[in-house]
Amino acid sequence: MTKNPDHQDNDRRFVLSAHAFDAPNMEPALYIVSTPIGNLGDITVRALETLAAASVIACEDTRVTSTLTQRFALKTPLLPYHEHNAEKQRPRILETLEAGRAVALVSDAGTPLVSDPGYRLVRDVLEAGYKVVPIPGASAPMAALVGAGLPSDTVLFAGFLPQKGGPKTARLKDLADIPATLVFFESPHRVAATLELMADQLGGSREAVVARELTKRFETFERGTLAGLAARFRDQTVKGEIVVLVGPPEAKPEACAEDADRLLKEALKEMPVSAAAKSVAKQTGLDRGELYKRALELKTQAE
Incomplete structure (x- = not known):
């Protein structure tokens, strides 16, 4: 690698205030905390302060979140909160807020409430008269968008498509003419079939990007047309988290x-x-x- 002669080795250093810190006292509220989507170095200082100061961390999977808490020596208790136990756990979280304590909500990765059921908890907390405080940070859709090279002035996040063929086709038809870059989540074992259907319903010539393993060691951006990407992924064994982005449709020429x-x-x-x-x-x-x-x-x- 060529060195910049004006940038000396000792100029490359940076300083964090300390290796350990005392978290500040926090008012009773539900804190929506974004966590890394792969690279643990993407955690923010504010997120660490919040997780350390909260009385409890509500999380999708304690095994996943414990990887984060152990990495940063966080001692806050973990409370499982997911779609299968939400009705049981929401009252416990509201009781914690009523007792004057702070609750942090995290997802397995990225920003909570993006394609997960956390919004029901947020609504209940707001209806009970408590504050909801966002602690922004990593987000897979945003990371994919800024690295894709597709128009980003108008964007529609469509989340996961329906799994069954009929509803999936109908959803793509609804999205076909929207003048925006479309952003989807998809699972590895369905991505090839989804790209084929997208090429059929949205137009094979539309620009698209498949982003995989964002922020991780094997991060990749596969770029091309929908038809080209469908052919490229047809016989591939795909692993990792995936974001599919589809560029806006071409403007139709005005007809006389x-x-x-x-x-x-x-x-x-x-x-x-x-x-x-x-x-x-x-x-x-x-x-x-x-x-x-x-x-x-x-x-x-x-x-």
Whole structure:
């Protein structure tokens, strides 16, 4: 590696205030604490202070969270909180707040409430009159987005798609024309089939990125079109956490009245008026109602 002659070795150092610290007292509230998505070095100082000061840490899986707490010598008790025991544990958390203590909520990785059931706890806490305090930090969707190279001015986070074919297809159809970069979570064993379906429903030529193992040693960004990525992943054995990003659809060129008439006449040869108007509206982006009226006129003229 080439060294910058103006950047001396002793200039590369940085200082943390201390290796150990005393956490501050915290007011009774539910603290939503973001934790690393892979690299434990991504924990924030504020997150460590919060986890140390809380009376209890509510977490999805105590085995996962204990890896974090042991790494940073945190002694705060862990309370399992997940979709299967939430109804039982929420009253315990509210009792802790009522006793004037702070509660931290974490997920297995990243920012809680992003594709997990924590929002129900947040609503109950707010309805009970307690504060909810976000402690921001690592987030897989944001990490994937900033490294993808896709437009980031308008973004739609779609989370996990339905697993069954019919609802999954319907959901993609709903998302197909949204002028935004779409961000999805996906499991390794479903990613190949999902990319195939995305290519079919969203358009094989759309730009896309598959981000894997974010912040970890084998972090990768696979870039290409949906069709190209579907072919690339078809025979791959995939491991690790995955974020799939799909670029916005290409803007449809504006159609003039002559173009609309031509397309409507062709469509009317094979389908009824309503279906013809719907088909041409999808092709051109023109108003479906206006196209329906024009299709009726063209059909009447042809009779």
